[in-house]
Amino acid sequence: MTPVTTPQLQQTFRRRLLDGLAESIVAVGYRETTVADIVRRARTSRRTFYEHFAGKEECFVALLRDANAEMITQIxxxxxxxxxxxTQVRQAIGAWIACAESQPGIVVSWIRDVPALGASGRDLQREMMAAFIRMVQTLSEADEWRAVRPEGVSRQLAILMLGGLRELIATTVEEGGRAGDITEVAVNATIALLAPPESLSLPS
Structure with a gap:
């Protein structure tokens, strides 16, 4: 007789599999990770893995979706x-960096491994970028922001900011540094990028 599992238990198994993949990414990288590695670290079976995911790539996409949703919530x-x-910029950057430091392998893998997924990777990148843009634009609707940038933060400006910060964190971690090492430059650059246009003194 096939054992009956509750939705809560299914969710527990799913979380363990995602955590197993995350641990393997930190240890050996996404490309070298196998389903056997994930299952071993999750302390479960291949059968359980395939009850939740069609393969390693689907598990990876689910991990990134969850990680990015949690990052947006925390920021x-x-x-x-x-x-x-x-001050809000510093708070947001601080939360972003705290999330990155808690999962450095995933941060780098997001930048380096997702493009190798092809069309599904591009779709995921667009989906996640759209979610972060919505977060930035929602945060910029606060009264303190409206006083300095009544038009809000445009999609183009948000992409420029988010892409730069993500690449800077990934490069820093790849080179053996900590995400926290870039806090001040990230805060100062973001403030300069989002400052009211009239506050900038540009050469004619």
Whole structure:
């Protein structure tokens, strides 16, 4: 008789498999990780793995979706909309970096391994970028932001900021540094990028 599993138990198995993949990415990288590695680290069976995912790639995509959703939640929760906009930038960057430091292997894998997935990777990148853009634009609707940037943060400006920060973190971690090493440059660059246009003194 096939044992009956509850939705809660199914969710527990799924979480263990995602955590197993995350651990393997940190240890040997996504490309060298096998389903056997994931199952071993998750302390479960191949049968359980294939009850949840069609293969390693599907598990990887699910891991990244969950990780990015959690990152957006933590960044949004860290920002106090009643504080000065520059303080909100520091709060958001601080939360982003804290998330990156808690899962450095996933951060690098997101940048380096997702493009190798082909069409599904491009779809995932667009999906996740859209989610981060929505977060940035939602945060910029606060009164403190409206006072300095009434038009809000455009999609193009958000992409420029997010892409730069993500690449800087990935490069720093790849080179053996900590994500926290780039805190000040990330905060200062973001403030400069999002500052009201009239506050900039550009040469004619």
């Amino acid at each position: 949004s929760a860290a920002v106090d909309p009643s504080t000065r906009w520059v």
